[in-house]
Amino acid sequence: xxxxxxxEFVPPEDQSNFLVRLEAPIDYSVxxxxxxxxxxxxxxxxxxxxxxxMFALGLGPGGAGQANKGIMMAGMxxxxxxxxxxxxxxxxxxxxxxxxxxxxxxxxxxxxxxGGLPNVPIQYVVRGTDLEYLPTYMKQIVLxxxxxPGIVDVDTSLEAGKPELRVIIDRDKAADMGVTVASxxxxxxxxxxxxxxxxxxxxxxxxxxxxxxxxxxxxxxxSPADIGRIYVRAKDGRLVELANVVNIQEGGAPSTIxxxxxxxxxxxxxxxxxxxxxxxxxx
Numbered sequence: 154x155x156x157x158x159x160x161e162f163v164p165p166e167d168q169s170n171f172l173v174r175l176e177a178p179i180d181y182s183v184x185x186x187x188x189x190x191x192x193x194x195x196x197x198x199x200x201x202x203x204x205x206x207m208f209a210l211g212l213g214p215g216g217a218g219q220a221n222k223g224i225m226m227a228g229m230x231x232x233x234x235x236x237x238x239x240x241x242x243x244x245x246x247x248x249x250x251x252x253x254x255x256x257x258x259x260x261x262x263x264x265x266x267x268g269g270l271p272n273v274p275i276q277y278v279v280r281g282t283d284l285e286y287l288p289t290y291m292k293q294i295v296l297x298x299x300x301x302p303g304i305v306d307v308d309t310s311l312e313a314g315k316p317e318l319r320v321i322i323d324r325d326k327a328a329d330m331g332v333t334v335a336s337x338x339x340x341x342x343x344x345x346x347x348x349x350x351x352x353x354x355x356x357x358x359x360x361x362x363x364x365x366x367x368x369x370x371x372x373x374x375x376s377p378a379d380i381g382r383i384y385v386r387a388k389d390g391r392l393v394e395l396a397n398v399v400n401i402q403e404g405g406a407p408s409t410i411x412x413x414x415x416x417x418x419x420x421x422x423x424x425x426x427x428x429x430x431x432x433x434x435x436x
Contacts, residue, residue, distance in 0.1 A: 167232055167239040168262060173197060173225040173246065174271065174308075176257045180316055183220050186210065190223050193250045193258060202235045202242050203227045226263065247306065259306040261424060271422045273306065280418035284410070287311075291419045298423055306424040310411055318377050319402040327398040331387035337395065340385045344369045377401045 175193055177186045187210055194208050205228035211220050229239065237245075243260035250258035264272035275298075279290050291311050299307050320341055322334055342348060347368035354363045373379055381396030411418045 166262070169229040169231060169239065170263055171227055171229075171239060171243055172261050172263050172272070173227065173250070174259045174261070175223045175225070175250070177221045177255055179221045181221055181255070183210075186221055186223070189253060189256050192253050193256060194225060196249045197225055197227050197246055200227075200242060200246060202229050202237055204230055244305075257308070259308055259422075259424070261306065271308070273422045273424045275304075275421075275423040275425070277421040277423075278413055278418050279421070280413050280416040282416060284417045287417065287419045291421060294421055298421070303425055304423050306422070308422045310420045316403070316405055318380065319404055320380060321400040321402060323398055323400065330393050330398060331389055331391070332385055332393050332398055333388070336385045337399065340383050340395070341380060343367060344383055345374055345380060377403060 173193070175190050177189050181189075190208070190210060194206065197203055198206050207226045208223065209225075210223040229235065229242065232238075235242075239262075247258060247260045250256060250260075259271070261272050277294060279287055279294065281287055288311050291309055295307055295309060298304055320337070322337055324334065327334065327337065345368065347366045350364075351367050352365045354365055355361075356363065368374070369379075378401070380401055381394065381399065383395045384392040385395060387393050411420060
């Protein structure tokens with residue numbers, strides 16, 4: 154009879170706990186993201202079968218710090234104390250969360266072996282040497298997967314470009330003015346990003362040490378043009394404004410680049426509703 158039965162290496166188990174992953178647009182502020190995620194948190198907390206909720210903002214796959222992502226770990230009542238199964242509860246929460254404009258949410262079982270990556274039965278990896286073409290192939294695969302019956306929570310590691318500023322140094326002009334590339338990089342890093350290895354502050358009362366970060370005041374680093382107003386010292390001691398030796402370009406880039414076998418890769422994740430992983434009618 155096993156010929157006509159569905160098969161799985163590890164069948165889903167009702168563990169009375171599950172994980173909800175949340176994602177907002179990558180260009181949203183921390184405040185806006187938190188506002189959206191609190192709506193999703195409220196949905197999980199008001200679910201009758203859910204007993205405890207732990208919410209963490211800024212955690213992506215593998216524990217990476219990404220301000221537009223978050224996770225919720227929900228603990229449920231014991232199996233004999235509720236009428237709905239864990240899969241039914243996840244399906245209901247998944248449906249409600251994805252109705253919130255601006256949020257993409259998935260619900261999955263908590264992995265018993267850890268690792269931080271989504272614990273889903275289907276994972277496809279598309280890899281190659283050219284990162285420019287990988288999104289095209291991945292989108293084609295996703296379009297085919299979402300049409301399959303019983304497939305839920307289709308997600309990918311593909312994300313829109315994170316806003317960034319590129320400081321392009323005109324090396325010829327910099328050399329003519331006696332400004333080194335290292336001094337330009339150091340000035341931008343310290344004053345805009347904030348240098349950590351400056352000194353440390355020791356709190357004698359609490360017995361703690363804190364890194365001291367140095368950077369410009371917030372009002373002096375509002376727009377891209379503020380970078381051009383930074384001065385660096387040339388070899389002869391003169392102060393040179395960065396606008397004379399650099400070009401500022403706005404662009405986007407992924408916050409995380411995955412690699413498999415030393416090649417750039419994108420991963421597609423998908424879960425199953427009530428269907429087993431291997432069905433007798435599937436080829």
